[in-house]
Amino acid sequence: MSDFSFDRLRRYPDVEADNLFAVDASDRLILDQAADALGPAEAGEVVVLEDKYGALTLGAAALAAARDIRVHQDALSGELALARNAAEAGLSDRYRSLELGEDLLVNARVVLMQLPRSLAALDELAAAIARFAAPDVVVIAGGRIKHMTTAMNEVLSRHFGSVSVSPARQKSRVLTASVPLLAATDGAVWPQFVVHADLGLTVSAHGAAFAGTTIDIGTRYLLEFLDRMKPDAQAAIDLGCGTGVIAAALARRRPRLCVIATDQSAAAVASARATMAANELLDQVTVVRDDALSSQPDASAELIVLNPPFHIGSSVHAGIALKLFDDAGRVLRPDGELWTVWNTHLGYRPALTRLVGTTHQVGRNSKFTVTVSTRR
Incomplete structure (x- = not known):
C-alpha cells in the first residue's frame, strides 16, 4: 500500500x-x-x-x-x-x-x-x-x-x-x-543551429535551453575577460553551461585547456554537446549533466566560470546562485579562481567572498558586474 x-x-x-x-x-x-x-x-x-x-x-x-x-x-x-x-x-x-x-x-x-x-x-x-x-x-x-x-x-x-x-x-x-x-x-527540427561569425562559433540549442541560439548579454560581457582567467590553468569548468558558449569559447581560445561543461538541464546538456560537435570541440570539452557540481571532487578545479541564473522556476530567488557559489568553493583548489558575471543590482560580492574567497571586481558596465573570487 x-x-x-x-x-x-x-x-x-x-x-x-x-x-x-x-x-x-x-x-x-x-x-x-x-x-x-x-x-x-x-x-x-x-x-x-x-x-x-x-x-x-x-x-x-x-x-x-x-x-x-x-x-x-x-x-x-x-x-x-x-x-x-x-x-x-x-x-x-x-x-x-x-x-x-x-x-x-x-x-x-x-x-x-x-x-x-x-x-x-x-x-x-x-x-x-x-x-x-x-x-x-x-x-x-x-x-x-x-x-x-x-x-x-x-x-x-x-x-x-x-x-x-x-x-x-x-x-x-x-x-x-x-x-x-x-x-x-x-518542420520541427531540433536542435537548431546559428553561426555567430563575430565569435567564430556555431551555437546549437534545443527548445528548453536558456537564450536558445542567441548569446545573452551577460555571457557576451564575460567573454571579454577570457584571456585574464587563470592563464596557467590546465583544466576549467563551465558551471551552468547552457548551450556551451563559454566552454566552447574557452576551448577555442586555449587549445590545450581541458574543459568540463556542466548543467542540470537535459536540454542544455544536449544543446552543449551539439554545440561542441558543431565546432569540432568534442575531444576538448566534456559535457556533463549534474546537480551543481555534485559529481566533482573537492579541491579538484583550477578555474570555474559561471553566469548564474537568478530564477528558480518562475520565482526570482537567490538560492540557486548561492548553491552554485557554495559548490564552486568546495570544488576549487587553493588559489583556484571563480569568474562570475551577475546583474549588478543583485549584489553577490559579499556572498562570493563568504562562500568562495577574496572577491575582486574586474569589470562593470551599465547592467553587469564581473568578479573573480580566489579560493582561500
Missing part, C-alpha cells in the same frame, strides 16, 4: 524555502482533468512531462493506479526530487525516467504536462508527442495562469487538431490537446 500525500512532497535537492513549494494547484487541476483518461489507461500508456518534483507522476500512480509511467524532466533536481519522493511513498517501481524521444513517447495515450514557460520548449515537446505518441493520445497540460499566454494555445494548435481550455481554478488552468497533426512535425 502506498503512503502518498501531496503534503509530504519535498523539493530537495533543489533549493527549499518557506515561499517555495513542491506542489501547487496546477498539479492538482491537471490530475483532476485527467481522471477520465487515466482510468482506462493500461500500463505503459501514461507519460508525464516536466513534472516539477513528482506531484503528477506520483499522483497518477497513487490516485489513478497508473503503472509503468514514463517520465521526462528537464531539470535534474526535479528528477532527483521525484526519486526521493517516490521512495518515501513506496512508489519507486511505478515509473521510469527517460530522455525526450521515441522511447519516452511511443504508443502513449495519456500525457500529463506542466507547461514550460518557453514557447520553444513547448514546441519541441508538442512536436515529439505528435510524432511518436498513439493517434488517440490526449495531452493534459496545465500551469499557473500568470505564466500562461494564448501563444501556448497557438503552439499546441500547430501540432494538434483539437485544443481546448479549461475553466480557471485556484489561479490555474489546463489546456487539453488531441488529434496529432503528423504533417506539422516535418
Whole structure:
C-alpha cells in the first residue's frame, strides 16, 4: 500500500524555502482533468512531462493506479526530487525516467504536462508527442495562469487538431490537446543551429535551453575577460553551461585547456554537446549533466566560470546562485579562481567572498558586474 500525500512532497535537492513549494494547484487541476483518461489507461500508456518534483507522476500512480509511467524532466533536481519522493511513498517501481524521444513517447495515450514557460520548449515537446505518441493520445497540460499566454494555445494548435481550455481554478488552468497533426512535425527540427561569425562559433540549442541560439548579454560581457582567467590553468569548468558558449569559447581560445561543461538541464546538456560537435570541440570539452557540481571532487578545479541564473522556476530567488557559489568553493583548489558575471543590482560580492574567497571586481558596465573570487 502506498503512503502518498501531496503534503509530504519535498523539493530537495533543489533549493527549499518557506515561499517555495513542491506542489501547487496546477498539479492538482491537471490530475483532476485527467481522471477520465487515466482510468482506462493500461500500463505503459501514461507519460508525464516536466513534472516539477513528482506531484503528477506520483499522483497518477497513487490516485489513478497508473503503472509503468514514463517520465521526462528537464531539470535534474526535479528528477532527483521525484526519486526521493517516490521512495518515501513506496512508489519507486511505478515509473521510469527517460530522455525526450521515441522511447519516452511511443504508443502513449495519456500525457500529463506542466507547461514550460518557453514557447520553444513547448514546441519541441508538442512536436515529439505528435510524432511518436498513439493517434488517440490526449495531452493534459496545465500551469499557473500568470505564466500562461494564448501563444501556448497557438503552439499546441500547430501540432494538434483539437485544443481546448479549461475553466480557471485556484489561479490555474489546463489546456487539453488531441488529434496529432503528423504533417506539422516535418518542420520541427531540433536542435537548431546559428553561426555567430563575430565569435567564430556555431551555437546549437534545443527548445528548453536558456537564450536558445542567441548569446545573452551577460555571457557576451564575460567573454571579454577570457584571456585574464587563470592563464596557467590546465583544466576549467563551465558551471551552468547552457548551450556551451563559454566552454566552447574557452576551448577555442586555449587549445590545450581541458574543459568540463556542466548543467542540470537535459536540454542544455544536449544543446552543449551539439554545440561542441558543431565546432569540432568534442575531444576538448566534456559535457556533463549534474546537480551543481555534485559529481566533482573537492579541491579538484583550477578555474570555474559561471553566469548564474537568478530564477528558480518562475520565482526570482537567490538560492540557486548561492548553491552554485557554495559548490564552486568546495570544488576549487587553493588559489583556484571563480569568474562570475551577475546583474549588478543583485549584489553577490559579499556572498562570493563568504562562500568562495577574496572577491575582486574586474569589470562593470551599465547592467553587469564581473568578479573573480580566489579560493582561500
